[in-house]
Amino acid sequence: MSLQLPFRLIPRAQPSQRMLVVAPLLAVVLTLLVGLGIFAALGQNPLTAFRVFFIDPVSDIQGWSELLLKASPLCLIALGLAIGFRANIWNIGAEGQMYLGGIFATGLAIHFHETGGAWLLPAMIIAAAVGGALWAAITAALRAHLRTNEILVSLMLTYVADLLVKYLVYGPWQDPQSNNFPFTIQFGDDALFPLLASWSWLGFDTLLEGTRVNLSILMTLVAVPLAWLFMDRSFIGFQLSVAGLAPPAARYAGFSEKRLVWVALLLSGAAAGLAGVSEVAGPIGQLNDRWTPGYGFTAIIVASLGRLHVVGIVFAALLMALLYLGGEAAQIALQLPKAISQVFQGLLLMFLLGCDVLVNYRVERRRAALPVVQPVAAA
Amino acid sequence: MIESLNPLLASAVAAAIPLILAALGELVAERSGVLNLGLEGMMLIGALAAFVAVAHGGGLVGAVLAAMLAGALIALVFGFVTLTLQANQVAAGLSLTILGTGITAFLGRQYVGFRAPASFVELPIPYLSEIPLLGPSLFSMNLLGYATLVLLAATAWVLYRTRAGLALRCIGESPTVARSLGLPVIPVRYAAVAFGGAMAGLAGCYYAVAQFKMWQEGLTSGNGWIALALVVFATWRPLRVGLGALLFGGVSALGLYLQAINVHVSVFALSSLPYLATIVVLVFISSDQNAIRRNAPASLGKAFHADS
Numbered sequence: 001m002s003l004q005l006p007f008r009l010i011p012r013a014q015p016s017q018r019m020l021v022v023a024p025l026l027a028v029v030l031t032l033l034v035g036l037g038i039f040a041a042l043g044q045n046p047l048t049a050f051r052v053f054f055i056d057p058v059s060d061i062q063g064w065s066e067l068l069l070k071a072s073p074l075c076l077i078a079l080g081l082a083i084g085f086r087a088n089i090w091n092i093g094a095e096g097q098m099y100l101g102g103i104f105a106t107g108l109a110i111h112f113h114e115t116g117g118a119w120l121l122p123a124m125i126i127a128a129a130v131g132g133a134l135w136a137a138i139t140a141a142l143r144a145h146l147r148t149n150e151i152l153v154s155l156m157l158t159y160v161a162d163l164l165v166k167y168l169v170y171g172p173w174q175d176p177q178s179n180n181f182p183f184t185i186q187f188g189d190d191a192l193f194p195l196l197a198s199w200s201w202l203g204f205d206t207l208l209e210g211t212r213v214n215l216s217i218l219m220t221l222v223a224v225p226l227a228w229l230f231m232d233r234s235f236i237g238f239q240l241s242v243a244g245l246a247p248p249a250a251r252y253a254g255f256s257e258k259r260l261v262w263v264a265l266l267l268s269g270a271a272a273g274l275a276g277v278s279e280v281a282g283p284i285g286q287l288n289d290r291w292t293p294g295y296g297f298t299a300i301i302v303a304s305l306g307r308l309h310v311v312g313i314v315f316a317a318l319l320m321a322l323l324y325l326g327g328e329a330a331q332i333a334l335q336l337p338k339a340i341s342q343v344f345q346g347l348l349l350m351f352l353l354g355c356d357v358l359v360n361y362r363v364e365r366r367r368a369a370l371p372v373v374q375p376v377a378a379a
Numbered sequence: 380m381i382e383s384l385n386p387l388l389a390s391a392v393a394a395a396i397p398l399i400l401a402a403l404g405e406l407v408a409e410r411s412g413v414l415n416l417g418l419e420g421m422m423l424i425g426a427l428a429a430f431v432a433v434a435h436g437g438g439l440v441g442a443v444l445a446a447m448l449a450g451a452l453i454a455l456v457f458g459f460v461t462l463t464l465q466a467n468q469v470a471a472g473l474s475l476t477i478l479g480t481g482i483t484a485f486l487g488r489q490y491v492g493f494r495a496p497a498s499f500v501e502l503p504i505p506y507l508s509e510i511p512l513l514g515p516s517l518f519s520m521n522l523l524g525y526a527t528l529v530l531l532a533a534t535a536w537v538l539y540r541t542r543a544g545l546a547l548r549c550i551g552e553s554p555t556v557a558r559s560l561g562l563p564v565i566p567v568r569y570a571a572v573a574f575g576g577a578m579a580g581l582a583g584c585y586y587a588v589a590q591f592k593m594w595q596e597g598l599t600s601g602n603g604w605i606a607l608a609l610v611v612f613a614t615w616r617p618l619r620v621g622l623g624a625l626l627f628g629g630v631s632a633l634g635l636y637l638q639a640i641n642v643h644v645s646v647f648a649l650s651s652l653p654y655l656a657t658i659v660v661l662v663f664i665s666s667d668q669n670a671i672r673r674n675a676p677a678s679l680g681k682a683f684h685a686d687s
Contacts (some may be wrong), residue, residue, distance in 0.1 A: 339484035346478025353466035
């Protein structure tokens with residue numbers, strides 16, 4: 001048996017800057033092609049399906065509003081994750097940290113339901129960031145001080161956080177009028193992000209009429225430049241990059257690994273927590289047992305697809321949000337299971353990882369005549 | 380008094396079996412130097428493949444074959460991306476889990492809510508099954524359970540007592556040295572990854588047609604990740620995987636047992652026990668970094684470029 005491929009990979013002296021941009025685009029194209037194939041295999045007209053999936057959802061202002069609503073939390077979480085990923089600190093539990101953000105915010109919203117005021121929403125935002133950061137702090141402490149694998153710990157904590165949400169909405173926080181359904185009361189107005197459409201002085205009120213996009217996107221708009229400053233212009237951001245690219249160099253330079261672990265996890269936890277409050281105090285307006293479509297996991301793809309760079313992440317978040325919307329539209333218009341967006345997400349990431357070979361390697365056709373000395377595989 | 384422990388032990392063993400299967404496969408892959416974080420995704424794919432096979436009249440043999448084949452195939456995709464295209468193994472493993480979760484949620488929707496028309500039933504071994512405590516747990520398993528014990532022993536034997544096992548371990552320690560000895564690094568790693576996928580598929584099969592006897596989105600509920608932790612806990616030794624799995628299985632079983640006898644603790648708290656136990660165990664094992672360094676395959680997770 002021979003495993004000779006028709007091509008060989010020649011390492012590049014330096015990563016190709018061009019391929020850094022080309023590879024994600026190539027991955028998107030490959031995903032699209034496979035997607036069209038899937039649609040055809042399901043007996044759908046691929047072009048109709050393509051239109052339903054990728055064009056129709058953003059063909060009106062309503063659609064753009066939904067796109068922003070989904071892209072905003074994805075972008076927020078992915079920015080946080082990218083900080084850690086750059087240093088090879090793999091926080092995979094953003095989903096759980098987001099739950100904790102939702103829980104902390106909901107706690108305030110319920111407790112001050114009758115008595116709230118204008119301070120309530122800002123307090124919820126802070127509580128959510130603290131909640132997410134605290135949950136991530138467990139992982140940070142174990143990784144930094146006991147060298148426990150952060151991937152597994154953060155993931156296990158996500159399952160625990162999910163059970164914690166369920167405990168709350170089936171138990172102490174359940175809406176007494178819910179007939180035993182697992183959700184809390186609807187938040188009061190003080191505990192909700194105002195809709196952009198309600199801010200008539202912005203001049204958008206007629207344009208945005210009937211849309212659900214709310215002020216929570218401001219958090220993302222603020223986070224984007226801050227994340228850029230932190231990652232690309234601060235000393236600690238530089239330390240994180242060095243620790244990821246050349247761990248021995250980081251050690252030699254005396255960068256504290258513990259500190260980097262703490263910084264990366266606390267920041268990504270807080271960002272995930274903020275995404276949590278933007279959901280519970282946004283389109284959902286309550287806490288229930290299945291309020292997130294897996295933003296915490298999808299954000300991993302967003303961060304990778306965006307090349308762990310701020311600008312890339314913004315575009316990747318929009319694309320991934322479009323995949324969510326497309327999945328919902330395909331469910332309604334084509335009766336396809338919504339999970340098709342998850343299939344696309346997985347394919348996209350897998351293709352991206354595959355295409356990344358072009359960044360560090362040159363692909364060369366193998367000439368058949370050339371005898372290649374290669375040990376024969378054991379059968 | 381002792382009899383009252385029987386159901387607890389039996390369900391501990393039942394929970395341990397799929398963990399052993401998945402962890403053994405992962406252990407072999409990791410011993411060859413490949414870290415595949417896609418266990419959860421491969422298990423889900425195996426579970427759905429097995430369920431689809433029995434649902435369409437393929438029987439139990441069909442279920443086992445379908446699960447192992449599906450697991451191995453998706454693992455080979457991971458193999459291609461990491462071994463041939465040199466992708467980061469952590470990221471590729473995660474994307475395998477995301478892909479597996481998505482594919483099974485998508486394709487499996489039409490199978491939700493049906494009971495498996497065939498399933499593995501307990502086959503108590505005559506006489507042995509009457510031994511107190513051990514009998515009702517270890518000697519009253521289903522066929523997959525017994526097969527797991529055989530696979531456990533066989534894996535340990537192959538790894539430590541055969542040339543092939545030695546070659547695999549050598550490749551995991553140092554692919555450069557292995558290559559200079561003429562060992563086929565990349566093909567062996569492909570084989571190890573495929574084996575890992577087949578075993579994960581089999582673990583999924585256990586959930587779908589032995590334990591739950593149905594298909595549901597996310598059926599494996601994080602057990603793939605627990606199996607990953609188990610490999611670290613076992614310090615990459617097959618027989619310790621067996622012991623560790625019993626421990627984890629015991630914790631899950633304890634949660635169910637306490638629920639059954641109506642202890643006044645929230646079911647959600649009890650359900651979180653296996654996850655919390657995993658964290659505790661990981662903390663415990665990582666407190667001895669030397670043990671990990673001594674036992675972990677030296678090239679674990681690092682790409683190897685054959686032409687360089």
